[in-house]
Amino acid sequence: MNRNLKQPEEGQLIDWARSYLSRGFSIIPVTKGTKRPALSSWKEFQEWRATDEEIRAWFGNGSRNGIGIVTGVISGIAVVDLDGPEAVAFAKAHDFPLTPLVKTGKGYHAYYRYSSGVRNFQKRDDLPGIDLRGDGGFVVAPPSVHASGRCYQWVDGKGLDDLPLAALPSIILAKRSEDKTPFVNLYKGVARGSRNDALARLAGSWAKDGLPFDECLEMAYAWNSLNNPPLPGNEIERTIKSITDRHRANHAQKDSAKTGIVLTPLGDLLKEPEEKVTWAVDGLLPAGGFSIMAAKPKVGKSTLARDMSFSIARGKPFLSRDVAHGPVIYLALEEKRSEVRRHFKDMGASGDEPIFIYSGRVPSDAIEQITEAVQEIKPVFVVIDPLFRFTRVKDTSAYAEITAALEPLLLLSRETGTHVLCIHHSSKGNRQGGDSLLGSTAIFGSVDTLILLKRHESYRTIESDRIFRGLGRRDFSIRSLR
Numbered sequence: 001m002n003r004n005l006k007q008p009e010e011g012q013l014i015d016w017a018r019s020y021l022s023r024g025f026s027i028i029p030v031t032k033g034t035k036r037p038a039l040s041s042w043k044e045f046q047e048w049r050a051t052d053e054e055i056r057a058w059f060g061n062g063s064r065n066g067i068g069i070v071t072g073v074i075s076g077i078a079v080v081d082l083d084g085p086e087a088v089a090f091a092k093a094h095d096f097p098l099t100p101l102v103k104t105g106k107g108y109h110a111y112y113r114y115s116s117g118v119r120n121f122q123k124r125d126d127l128p129g130i131d132l133r134g135d136g137g138f139v140v141a142p143p144s145v146h147a148s149g150r151c152y153q154w155v156d157g158k159g160l161d162d163l164p165l166a167a168l169p170s171i172i173l174a175k176r177s178e179d180k181t182p183f184v185n186l187y188k189g190v191a192r193g194s195r196n197d198a199l200a201r202l203a204g205s206w207a208k209d210g211l212p213f214d215e216c217l218e219m220a221y222a223w224n225s226l227n228n229p230p231l232p233g234n235e236i237e238r239t240i241k242s243i244t245d246r247h248r249a250n251h252a253q254k255d256s257a258k259t260g261i262v263l264t265p266l267g268d269l270l271k272e273p274e275e276k277v278t279w280a281v282d283g284l285l286p287a288g289g290f291s292i293m294a295a296k297p298k299v300g301k302s303t304l305a306r307d308m309s310f311s312i313a314r315g316k317p318f319l320s321r322d323v324a325h326g327p328v329i330y331l332a333l334e335e336k337r338s339e340v341r342r343h344f345k346d347m348g349a350s351g352d353e354p355i356f357i358y359s360g361r362v363p364s365d366a367i368e369q370i371t372e373a374v375q376e377i378k379p380v381f382v383v384i385d386p387l388f389r390f391t392r393v394k395d396t397s398a399y400a401e402i403t404a405a406l407e408p409l410l411l412l413s414r415e416t417g418t419h420v421l422c423i424h425h426s427s428k429g430n431r432q433g434g435d436s437l438l439g440s441t442a443i444f445g446s447v448d449t450l451i452l453l454k455r456h457e458s459y460r461t462i463e464s465d466r467i468f469r470g471l472g473r474r475d476f477s478i479r480s481l482r
Contacts, residue, residue: 014059016143017067018297021049022425022438023160023396024388025075028138029058029065033145037138038065045070046136048361049389052334066144072135076114076394078168079133082107087129097166101155102139105146108155109139113165113395115173117200132172135196161427164397189226199223199231199239207247216240280312280380280419282322284464286448287380288417290410292387294424294437295453300460301423304453305383306330306343308421312381313353319462326380327354329373333362333389362390367408374416384409387422388439396439403442410446426452433465 017027026049029038038058050058058065071079080096082088084106091110102109107129118134133139142152154160190198202223206216217240224230278287285291295301311318315325332340337359344355356377363369374382384390391405413420427438434444436452444450450465 012143013063013065013067014055015297016141017055017059018052019425019428020067020069020141021055022297022386022388024049024391024393025077026050026070027055027058028068028070029063030068030138030140030144032064032066033147033149034066035140037068042068042070042138046072046074049074051336051361053336064145067141068138068144069141070138071114071133072118072137073114073116073394077165078112078114078118079137079139080110080112080168080172081131081133081139082110082129083131084129087127090128090130091169094169094171096169098158098163099166100160100163101158102142103153103155105148105150109152111160111165112168113398115168117197118168118173119197127172130172161429165395187223187226189223189228191228195224195227195231196235196239199236200243203240203243204247207244213240213244216244278324279322280324281308281318284321284449284451285381285419285421287324287419288413289419289448290406290413290446291419291421291449291451292424292437292443292447293421293451293453294426296426296455299453299455301453302332302335302385303343304451304462305385305421305423306347309355309381309383310344310347310349310353313355324380327356327377328381328383329370329377329379330355330357330383330385331370331390332357332359332385334386335359362392366390367412371408371412374412374418378416379418382412382418382420383423384420385423387424387443390422393439399440399442402440403446406442406446 021027026045028042028045028050030036031038059067069075069077069079071077080091081104082091083104088107096110097112100111102111114134118132120134120137121132140146140152142154144152146152186198186202199220203216203220206219211219217237220236220240221233224236279285280287280289293301293305308318309328309330312323312326313328315323317323330340340357340359349355356373356379370382388396391409393401393405395401409420409422412418424443425438426436433452434441434450437443437450452463452465454461454463
């Protein structure tokens with residue numbers, strides 16, 4: 001990218017903000033030419049991502065706000081601020097891993113994968129000119145305007161589409177001995193700035209000892225009364241729940257791993273009957289399948305998915321293809337309820353169609369809730385719009401992380417016979433097929449059907465890449481929409 005790029009034009013900021021949001025980053029507005037949030041409080045966006053309505057309000061209608069990316073667990077990133085030549089020289093001397101880089105006013109922002117518990121720090125004696133933004137922080141992102149009048153810019157060949165997020169340098173993670181409070185002293189209470197780290201250490205110890213949530217919470221409240229000042233009660237509860245839930249999940253994984261592997265002789269496997277393929281949408285979306293519909297912003301992904309949902313709920317053909325008639329669950333995770341309501345109304349919905357809609361922020365136990373809903377409603381079709389807002393992956397380019405995030409959705413589709421369609425974004429540029437998906441190739445590797453929408457000068461096209469795993473064949477088709 002050109003480092004001397006002029007100030008962003010109207011409409012450019014909102015496209016960048018949506019692009020960052022599609023990667024799973026949490027976005028806030030910052031006042032032009034400053035590092036100050038353009039909000040009275042931005043704390044909630046450390047836990048929730050902005051809606052598209054908020055994005056439009058902050059960056060649309062001629063707004064000149066800059067873009068801030070909230071760092072830490074919500075976005076899955078930690079950013080090392082190399083604030084000047086001394087910091088840059090230090091990073092080179094200590095072989096900081098190659099990772100996406102932003103040119104700032106005096107140095108660079110290096111974007112790394114978030115590491116659990118990493119919080120902000122400034123001006124450490126052992127790290128000259130280097131600051132860190134993790135939990136509780138944010139950075140100003142391209143193409144925002146710097147105080148100097150220039151723009152923050154991704155370094156050529158080192159953008160988010162060019163390099164995967166590297167792990168934080170070990171020297172950044174290393175704590176000096178004087179920074180580490182002896183464990184026994186934590187029980188005496190700690191001061192502001194140390195409370196969250198101390199609570200995480202204590203709660204991890206209690207959970208490891210087998211204490212249930214209620215007992216951990218009771219001990220946390222007693223400890224918190226000794227702090228100066230105490231943490232808010234809701235923060236105590238949230239931390240304890242997160243740590244005890246994670247500890248329980250880790251134990252469940254270890255227990256399930258002990259069940260063993262059941263081996264089937266090849267002769268018995270060959271005697272099993274052929275799997276009969278049934279369809280949610282004939283020849284396109286198999287029952288019990290998993291698919292991705294992808295396109296660049298504002299091409300019509302949600303519109304097409306709702307049209308498909310409406311056809312299935314009414315038992316009417318979709319693009320001349322027969323459909324399985326039945327209930328539909330639609331998770332609209334970016335748009336306002338009023339927009340979803342208006343869209344279905346404009347399509348001719350009467351309200352009698354068996355379509356069940358959720359519009360709002362994604363709860364922490366989203367996969368458990370949607371699984372319960374599928375078991376109760378038994379839908380033919382589930383739409384998740386969009387994918388990364390539901391899965392909350394930290395590193396969209398990490399193959400293992402993407403695979404782990406998609407596994408619950410694959411199991412949901414396979415075990416219930418419901419087809420799960422996820423709305424996703426295409427990457428920048430003109431890549432083709434599965435290579436056009438934003439993020440790791442693990443996404444394309446997981447699907448039964450990939451549907452790609454593209455906008456041309458006077459028409460749009462729909463391409464479908466269908467991979468029938470049980471039948472071992474692929475089929476590709478393209479259809480033009482005016």
